[in-house]
Amino acid sequence: MLKTAYFPLVALLMVVSVIVGCSKSVRYGDPKGVETVTIEFGSTDLQSIAEQMTRSILTSPLVVEGKRPLITVQDVENLTSEYIDTRGITDSIRTELARSGVVRFVVDEDAMAQQISELDRQADDEYYDQEVAAPKGEMVGAAYRLEGNIRSIVKQNSDIRDVYYKVNLQVWDIRTGILEWSDETEIRKVLE
Amino acid sequence: MSIWMKQIRWLVFLSGLIFLASCSFSGAKNACPKGDVVYLGDIEDVEVINMSCISKDGILRIFVEVENTKKSERTLAYRFDWLNEEGLLLGDEEAWKPVYFYSKEIKTIRSTAPNWLATDAKFLIKE
Numbered sequence: 475m476l477k478t479a480y481f482p483l484v485a486l487l488m489v490v491s492v493i494v495g496c497s498k499s500v501r502y503g504d505p506k507g508v509e510t511v512t513i514e515f516g517s518t519d520l521q522s523i524a525e526q527m528t529r530s531i532l533t534s535p536l537v538v539e540g541k542r543p544l545i546t547v548q549d550v551e552n553l554t555s556e557y558i559d560t561r562g563i564t565d566s567i568r569t570e571l572a573r574s575g576v577v578r579f580v581v582d583e584d585a586m587a588q589q590i591s592e593l594d595r596q597a598d599d600e601y602y603d604q605e606v607a608a609p610k611g612e613m614v615g616a617a618y619r620l621e622g623n624i625r626s627i628v629k630q631n632s633d634i635r636d637v638y639y640k641v642n643l644q645v646w647d648i649r650t651g652i653l654e655w656s657d658e659t660e661i662r663k664v665l666e
Numbered sequence: 667m668s669i670w671m672k673q674i675r676w677l678v679f680l681s682g683l684i685f686l687a688s689c690s691f692s693g694a695k696n697a698c699p700k701g702d703v704v705y706l707g708d709i710e711d712v713e714v715i716n717m718s719c720i721s722k723d724g725i726l727r728i729f730v731e732v733e734n735t736k737k738s739e740r741t742l743a744y745r746f747d748w749l750n751e752e753g754l755l756l757g758d759e760e761a762w763k764p765v766y767f768y769s770k771e772i773k774t775i776r777s778t779a780p781n782w783l784a785t786d787a788k789f790l791i792k793e
Contacts, residue, residue, distance in 0.1 A: 506761040508743045521761035529778035532725060573757060574781040662766075 513637055513665040515558045523641050523659055524566035528574070530657040531567075536618070536645060537576045545571075545645070546616035547582045554626035554639070563624070563641070580616045589613070618654060619646045635665040696720060698728065699786040700753075706792035711736035715772065717789060726779040728787050734767035741766050744791045746777050748784040756784055762792070 509516045531537060547568050550560035561584075571577050581589045596607040622643035629636045638660065645655040698719035705712070715731040726748075734740060745760040757780055767773060779787070 504762075506745070506759055508762045508764050518761065518764065522763050525761060525763075529780070532780070533722070533727070533778050538723075570780065576781070 513635055513663050514556055515554070515639065519639065519661050520562055520566060522661065523563055524570060526659045527641070527643050527657060528567050528570040531571060531645070531655060532574060532576060534645075534655040536654050542576060542578050543618055544578050544580050544614060544616045545618045545620055546580050546648075548619060548621040549584075550621070550641070550643070551623040553623050555628065556626070558624060560624060564620070567620070567643075580614060616648060619648050620644070621646070633666065637663045637665075639663075700749075700788075701786065702788040703730075704788060704790045706790060709742075709791065709793045712742060712791065714789065714791070719787070724782045726784045726787065728777050728779075728789075730775045730789050731772055732765075732767075732775060732791065733772045734770060736767075737769050739766070739768050740793075742791055742793060744775060744789065747788040747790065748779050749786045749788065750783045751785050753786070756780065 505517070506521065507518075509518045536543060547564050550563045552558050552560045568579055572579060593608060593610050596602050597610060620643065622641065624639060624641045626640075627638045639662075640658060640660050642658040643656065644653055646652070647654050696719055698717055701717040701719065703714045703717065711734065713733045713735055715733050717728070717730045720727045720729075728746065730744075732742075732744075734742075741764050743762040743764050745762050747759065748756040750756050765773065765775060775789075777787075
């Protein structure tokens with residue numbers, strides 16, 4: 475009789491312990507830490523590529539102290555079979571190079587529409603003082619163009635999945651068409 | 667053995683010593699000003715053998731020789747903290763980068779400073 479009376483309580487305790495045991499907690503992590511949640515292209519790959527390529531450009535003859543060449547950035551072409559936000563790679567490279575202060579960037583293709591829109595807006599003398607408004611026809615073209623691509627080779631069997639990424643970047647002299655700098659970096663990830 | 671033979675042997679020995687000494691000097695790189703190494707966490711069976719710095723065109727380049735003394739392959743993570751003349755950290759911390767080692771492998775990890783203000787670096791390594 476006593477055992478039967480305790481049965482609902484025991485059942486309730488079991489349900490509560492299962493719920494508590496299965497609940498997940500949230501914590502903050504290191505955004506610069508090595509991320510290996512899945513084998514797909516991740517934050518560590520993006521950060522490593524951006525850092526390695528930026529440092530390589532910094533040691534190239536293209537960058538001479540005080541010269542600060544003008545560069546325009548084109549998106550890194552994604553030639554892999556997975557979705558990769560390649561704009562994130564070029565944005566990171568551009569940010570780190572801009573921080574170094576050795577190069578300057580001009581408006582790229584993606585931001586051109588906003589630039590023209592802003593110039594058009596300022597050209598409206600009904601609203602803007604034309605003495606200080608940015609005039610049209612004074613934008614400066616880049617001397618160099620940064621572009622590149624990312625490729626991958628994926629192999630797998632029943633036990634293992636191997637992904638190899640290769641990122642190649644180039645800087646071209648826009649006037650002459652000469653390749654001024656090029657470098658590549660590789661990443662291999664294995665899921666066992 | 668004649669006295670001439672002894673002198674020739676002595677000369678050969680001396681020239682060998684001079685040759686070896688010159689070889690070791692020509693391969694030497696500059697030591698980093700402080701070049702601190704930080705082992706983070708419970709990391710075992712890894713040794714930083716050498717850390718050298720070269721300044722080229724005003725940009726500091728660093729070479730760190732790391733040995734995996736373990737008998738198995740492993741992946742470690744490293745990063746550099748770049749320091750200015752006052753010993754202060756330049757910019758943001760770098761991302762941790764994975765590096766793969768074979769058993770007993772010695773690997774040279776190279777990096778370049780993010781700008782001309784870096785005069786020294788700290789090497790951090792963890793499991």
